[in-house]
Amino acid sequence: xxxxxxxxxxxxxxxxxxxxxxxxxxxxxxxxxxxxxxxxxxxxxxxxxxxxxxxxxxxxxxxxxxxxxxxxxxxxxxxxxxxxxxxxxxxxxxxxxxxxxxxxxxxxxxxxxxxxxxxxxxxxxxxxxxxxxxxxxxxxxxxxxxxxxxxxxxxxxxxxxxxxxxxxxxxxxxxxxxxxxxxxxxxxxxxxxxxxxxxxxxxxxxxxxxxxxxxxxxxxxxxxxxxxxxxxxxxxxxxxxxxxxxxxxxxxxxxxxxxxxxxxxxxxxxxxxxxxxxxxxxxxxxxxxxxxxxxxxxxxxxxxxxxxxxxxxxxxxxxxxxxxxxxxxxxxxxxxxxxxxxxxxxxxxxxxxxxxxxxxxxxxxxxxxxxxxxxxxxxxxxxxxxxxxxxxxxxxxxxxxxxxxxxxxxxxxxxxxxxxxxxxxxxxxxxxxxxxxxxxxxxxxxxxxxxxxxxxxxxxxxxxxxxxxxxxxxxxxxxxxxxxxxxxxxxxxxxxxxxxxxxxx
Numbered sequence: 100x101x102x103x104x105x106x107x108x109x110x111x112x113x114x115x116x117x118x119x120x121x122x123x124x125x126x127x128x129x130x131x132x133x134x135x136x137x138x139x140x141x142x143x144x145x146x147x148x149x150x151x152x153x154x155x156x157x158x159x160x161x162x163x164x165x166x167x168x169x170x171x172x173x174x175x176x177x178x179x180x181x182x183x184x185x186x187x188x189x190x191x192x193x194x195x196x197x198x199x200x201x202x203x204x205x206x207x208x209x210x211x212x213x214x215x216x217x218x219x220x221x222x223x224x225x226x227x228x229x230x231x232x233x234x235x236x237x238x239x240x241x242x243x244x245x246x247x248x249x250x251x252x253x254x255x256x257x258x259x260x261x262x263x264x265x266x267x268x269x270x271x272x273x274x275x276x277x278x279x280x281x282x283x284x285x286x287x288x289x290x291x292x293x294x295x296x297x298x299x300x301x302x303x304x305x306x307x308x309x310x311x312x313x314x315x316x317x318x319x320x321x322x323x324x325x326x327x328x329x330x331x332x333x334x335x336x337x338x339x340x341x342x343x344x345x346x347x348x349x350x351x352x353x354x355x356x357x358x359x360x361x362x363x364x365x366x367x368x369x370x371x372x373x374x375x376x377x378x379x380x381x382x383x384x385x386x387x388x389x390x391x392x393x394x395x396x397x398x399x400x401x402x403x404x405x406x407x408x409x410x411x412x413x414x415x416x417x418x419x420x421x422x423x424x425x426x427x428x429x430x431x432x433x434x435x436x437x438x439x440x441x442x443x444x445x446x447x448x449x450x451x452x453x454x455x456x457x458x459x460x461x462x463x464x465x466x467x468x469x470x471x472x473x474x475x476x477x478x479x480x481x482x483x484x485x486x487x488x489x490x491x492x493x494x495x496x497x498x499x500x501x502x503x504x505x506x507x508x509x510x511x512x513x514x515x516x517x518x519x520x521x522x523x524x525x526x527x528x529x530x531x532x533x534x535x536x537x538x539x540x541x542x543x544x545x546x547x548x549x550x551x552x553x554x555x556x557x558x559x560x561x562x563x564x565x566x567x568x569x570x571x572x573x574x575x576x577x578x579x580x581x582x583x584x585x586x587x588x589x590x591x592x593x594x595x596x597x598x599x600x601x602x603x604x
Contacts, residue, residue: 104145104246106171107133110178111152111159112192116533124588126181127154127301129319131371132213132238133177134290139239141291145246149291152196154299159192163199171208172249174200175242176230178214186215187504188533190228197229206231211245211262213238216529219506221263225271236261237324239287240277283324283347289355290321292363302367304584305466305495306401306425309577311584313399316366318359322352322385326373344374346381353388360394367399376404376426379414386414386421398422401466405429406454412461419462425494426458427466432473432480433487455491465493471559472501472552474512476544481552485559492572496563500541500556502532509542518543525603527596538596540604549604550597557593564589 109130113121130151137147148169152162166174176193179186197210211232217224221235234241241261247253256264260277280286302317323346359365376382389398400423409415409426430451455465469488471481488496503509503520513520519540521531527538534541534556541556543549563569564585574582596602 101170101172102146103148103169103171104250105137105140105147105173105175105242106166106169107137107147107149107175107177108162108166108193108196109133109149109151109153110162110176110189110192110196111157112180112189113153115191115530115536116180116188117535118537118593119591120535120593124304124591126303126306126317126369127299128181128369128371129154129290129295129297129300129317130177130179131290131319131321132179133175134292134295135287135321136175136239136242137294138289138291139287140243140246142288143243145243147291147294149294151295151299154296159195160199162196163203166196166200166208167203173242173246174208174210175238176210176212178212178216185504185532186217187529188531188536189214190216190529194228201229209249211242213242216505219504219510221273222271225263225265231264233263234261235263235273236276237279239280279324279345281345283345284351287347289351289358292318292358297363297365302369304588306367306369306399308464308494308573308581310399311580313366316364317369318363318365318367319369319371320352320355320359321372322347322370322375323372323381344377346378349381349384349388352385353392356389356398357392360392360397366397368401370400370402373403374405374408375402376408376414376418379411382414383417386417386423389421390417394422396422399424401425401427403427403429406451409454409458415458415461415463423463425464425466427468428455428493429468430455430487430491431468431470432476433484451487452491455493459493464495465491466495466497467491467493468497468499469559470499470501471556472541472544472547472549474501474509474542474544476501476552477546478551478555481555481559485562488559488563489566489568492566492568494573494576498556498560498563499534500539500552501544502534503542504532513542519549519604535593537594543604550602553595553597557595561589 117125133149137149140147150165176197178189178193180189210230211234212230213234217233218235221233225233244253244259248256248259257274260274263273266272300317302314307314323344325344402423404426459465469484503513521527521540527540530536530538531540533539539553541549541552570582573585
């Protein structure tokens with residue numbers, strides 16, 4: 100039997116998820132959860148490796164062949180997207196790779212799938228996907244115990260927490276979820292960077308505006324898990340037992356930053372936490388520890404925040420001094436009525452523009468996030484959101500169509516209202532949840548069809564990045580090379596299925 104206990108696999112999904120944008124404009128993200136759990140197992144003397152097909156540019160067949168050659172006791176398919184909640188659209192890539200692996204190995208290599216989607220729909224995943232097992236939950240305890248079961252150290256499969264499986268009589272069975280880790284410094288002591296070729300990862304293009312040549316100096320560093328909010332469109336907490344947030348200590352985070360800078364020469368760092376700018380005491384503590392490292396202006400962090408978490412100016416000044424240069428702000432909609440309908444808004448339009456103006460005046464760059472097609476949206480309310488984005492004129496803007504991700508309240512609502520979802524009969528399947536995919540199928544609204552929402556989103560993207568005020572601001576802020584890069588980006592047109600083929604949505 101192989102001496103490799105666990106192989107963590109990131110299947111290839113970029114081309115299907117991003118189309119041609121995957122070549123130059125999308126990021127290549129280090130697999131955060133793979134590196135966290137790999138380190139957890141490494142500290143307990145398990146033999147582990149990570150295979151990142153995205154970073155190694157392997158297709159599905161090549162990935163399966165490499166898994167077969169490594170011959171692990173357990174192949175762990177980690178299905179996560181570039182955003183914390185965007186796991187669903189990566190499911191087809193995992194499916195193709197695992198099917199090929201099953202064919203090549205005659206089903207001898209055991210597999211388990213881990214991720215937000217699998218945790219949200221464990222039974223459906225076990226019934227429909229090619230994996231031997233499904234993990235519901237964070238994963239470390241499930242994987243550790245599953246390896247011990249395969250090795251014969253555990254005799255009863257019912258002792259593996261969070262596992263969905265077929266028992267010896269071919270009946271679908273599952274075990275209660277594992278308890279969440281509470282002491283992150285001890286339980287998940289950092290990411291296993293040594294298993295990754297850090298030269299193969301690439302920052303989002305906007306993260307390095309003004310110094311695009313530095314994109315390959317990039318890492319993604321987790322500083323907390325979970326989120327206390329309950330936004331209707333979000334499924335981030337599907338793997339966790341409750342809506343809460345748990346932090347690594349500021350000292351632990353600073354140690355990780357030191358390793359990234361001094362051992363891997365990483366300058367651009369994404370903090371992928373669903374909500375980094377939340378607890379001022381924690382944020383200030385993290386920033387103080389990073390400031391002590393003495394890296395000055397070398398670092399270029401970005402992190403998520405909300406409009407209503409940016410009132411503490413002392414915290415903001417510390418963030419700047421620590422090298423946090425970009426804020427990803429969830430504005431979502433211009434309409435308070437639309438925001439309130441998805442349990443998001445507690446701020447009016449005046450606050451939105453005023454707070455964005457304040458943080459930009461302090462020197463932060465802003466990546467503003469907008470959503471079109473929330474349940475109460477109309478063409479008029481979406482136009483108001485676009486107008487708001489043009490007035491704000493932030494350094495970057497993400498325009499999303501609302502997606503009823505499995506594990507979110509929107510998914511439950513769409514099912515209740517019999518609104519078509521990508522996985523329904525006649526739909527494109529899980530890839531339909533990708534914003535940039537050819538087969539993209541967003542949520543309809545009370546007033547609008549899915550295709551109307553998607554067309555508005557695509558026109559909004561073009562209107563924003565072609566706007567003369569925006570391009571002028573970019574040129575004066577970041578220089579001609581960044582302005583040229585953006586104009587090259589907007590020249591690429593995403594193909595949409597409903598423009599090429601007859602669809603029933």
